[in-house]
Amino acid sequence: MTSRFLLSGSGGQGVISLAILLAQAASLYGGHNAVQTQAYGPEARGGATRSDVIISDNEILFPQVLHPDVLVSLTNQACAKFLPLIRPNGIMLFDSDLVQPERRMDAHYVGLPMHREVVAKFHKTQALNICVLGVLLSLTKIVDVDAVRKCLTDKFKPAFHEANNQALDLGLQLGESVERVW
Amino acid sequence: MTSRFLLSGSGGQGVISLAILLAQAASLYGGHNAVQTQAYGPEARGGATRSDVIISDNEILFPQVLHPDVLVSLTNQACAKFLPLIRPNGIMLFDSDLVQPERRMDAHYVGLPMHREVVAKFHKTQALNICVLGVLLSLTKIVDVDAVRKCLTDKFKPAFHEANNQALDLGLQLGESVERVW
Secondary structure, three states: OEEEEEEEEOOOOOHHHHHHHHHHHHHHHOOOEEEEEEEEOHHHOOOOEEEEEEEEOOOOOOOOOOOOOEEEEOOHHHHHHHHHHOOOOEEEEEEOOOOOOOOOOOEEEEEEOHHHHHHHHHOOOOOHHHHHHHHHHHHHOOOOHHHHHHHHHHHOOHHHHHHHHHHHHHHHHHHHOOOOOO | OEEEEEEEEOOOOOHHHHHHHHHHHHHHHOOOEEEEEEEEOHHHOOOOEEEEEEEEOOOOOOOOOOOOOEEEEOOHHHHHHHHHHOOOOEEEEEEOOOOOOOOOOOEEEEEEOHHHHHHHHHOOOOOHHHHHHHHHHHHHOOOOHHHHHHHHHHHOOHHHHHHHHHHHHHHHHHHHOOOOOO
16 A cells, blocks of 8 residues: 655745654554655745645655545645646545635535634634644554554654644544545 | 765764755755655664665655765764765865764775764754754755755744754855865
8 A cells, every 4th residue: 555645835934844753653653655756846936835745555666646545635836736647536635715726626625714713712723734634543543553653752842742643633633524525 | 067075973863853954955945956865674673774865856666775975974983874874075074073084995084073073062962963954054055055054944943043054154164174185
């Protein structure tokens, strides 16, 4: 089984950190192989931030994601750019307040008010990417939740542990509210 | 011109952050294309941290570094693992206190006491990766120094600006002390 993630948004939304967390949790804590990539080019200047993660139990021969199984878009600009790449039957996770995707692709559209819920709970947006990680875990079961908690505990200072766990729980709850059709 | 960097060390030395900084400075601020990758697999667990950066003015078709033009190794374990991959005439930058490389490859060996100098100046090691970045800029001229300063200013909070600039200057000075033979 190989899962290809394309995570996209604007600078400052923590997309790259999210990609690194997902790759490290899956590999160092979850026992899978993982590759995480980001490309910067003329198109990246002033545009959407993108980071790719591939998780597999086999060797990963080509580290770039051409067609994601799971696309995350946290801005309209990112969504417009990357939605055409999604695989048939892929999962398109977007922020339902910030993104209005065209519904013309053969994909499972999952819109959740992640940004709004994070601001309501924490009065700041720093934990948004951890919340998104929780949603991804809920939707894909790609990594064991306890492995992710261990990763978060090891990577962050103790002062962040409680908020990180709460943000992860928030994402898990939001994810559980989604009707599975895949 | 395409330059391939393999940056390696142990977890906590800031190798991944260094890779991201180098790629962003080169692309978003320096006008080049850049790809930054890290792979995590069974070999990554408990072993050396590695992150690859490719900087080019052409399109980057394959994002992984098989044979680096520039290898950075901040631990002996990383050095032993990755030194065999270096290109003929490549630059092997290592910490001269922490790493004792075998001298059997056809490479330019540049050993500098970066860790010791950073600790002497800042009484902590957080700025080590910025110092390494300064050395890399000095040795390769891959990105304009002012573009890197702008990148550091935009990415970090004001409280870090002075220390970051000092660490970059320290690296630039250390790099200038090296006799160029390439």
